[in-house]
Amino acid sequence: MTATDRVKCIICDRMILPTTAQVNDGLCAQCVKIPRKDRETAKAVHAETNPFDRAIDMYRNLIDAIAQQTSKNYFGAICDPVFESARFYTFDNIGECFDYDEAQEIGSDEVDSIEHYLLAAQSGNSLLSPITAILRSISPSFNSQGKVIFFGSWGMGTDEIAWFIRYLNNRSTSLNYMQENDLSEIEVDALNDAFTKELNR
Ligand SMILES: [Zn+2]
Structure with missing residues (x-):
């Protein structure tokens, strides 16, 4: 598998393998640890420059x-x-x-x-x-x-x-x-x- 096959984690934009994304609902190994109820906030925080x-x-x-x-x-x-x-x-x-x-x-x-x-x-x-x-x-x-x-x-x-x-x-x-x-x-x-x-x- 090459780097171009990777996709962005939907919270933090880290590039991850499609298989990881599939298993983790589109999230990287770090972001998948965020409790489900906190994920919207995590996404909003990440989108904020400060x-x-x-x-x-x-x-x-x-x-x-x-x-x-x-x-x-x-x-x-x-x-x-x-x-x-x-x-x-x-x-x-x-x-x-x-x-x-x-x-x-x-x-x-x-x-x-x-x-x-x-x-x-x-x-x-x-x-x-x-x-x-x-x-x-x-x-x-x-x-x-x-x-x-x-x-x-x-x-x-x-x-x-x-x-x-x-x-x-x-x-x-x-x-x-x-x-x-x-x-x-x-x-x-x-x-x-x-x-x-x-x-x-
Ligand atoms: Zn992530």
């Missing part, structure tokens, strides 16, 4: 839509510790930490489908910088209503939560949070180097 940018667009549309749905005081994103996935929550109040029992998640179905997409893209990129950029764009309208935008990960300390509240919101909003939680600005400033580096990665 799947991560596409995922960020999906997050932007989602945040714009769900941000308006809350009457709570706090709206924002909580991530895993390396910021590779983000979910969206509202709180009446954030005290010294993110309390799971106090949180109300919104947009969970939409987030599931974005995560599904990101998983297929295997981007492994940090969402820290893109998601905070989106949150910063909506914070002025929240702040004008006395509401607060937040970003973080479960288990963050008060100083870390305050750092992101200061990064995302106007001055008086962040001063309020620090005051309510007996935090000095010096304590928050101590995180400047670490988080600035993280944001510019």
Whole structure:
């Protein structure tokens, strides 16, 4: 058999033997491992020149839509510790930490489908910088209503939560949070180097 006999895998375009295609429903040996229900997403991800940018667009549309749905005081994103996935929550109040029992998640179905997409893209990129950029764009309208935008990960300390509240919101909003939680600005400033580096990665 010659190379010209080969056909394209219908997901990843790798050239495969017709016999392989026949046995694997048109897929190469790698793509056939993708569960049937994920194959449409895998195909869409492959067709995308930059799947991560596409995922960020999906997050932007989602945040714009769900941000308006809350009457709570706090709206924002909580991530895993390396910021590779983000979910969206509202709180009446954030005290010294993110309390799971106090949180109300919104947009969970939409987030599931974005995560599904990101998983297929295997981007492994940090969402820290893109998601905070989106949150910063909506914070002025929240702040004008006395509401607060937040970003973080479960288990963050008060100083870390305050750092992101200061990064995302106007001055008086962040001063309020620090005051309510007996935090000095010096304590928050101590995180400047670490988080600035993280944001510019
Ligand atoms: Zn393939």
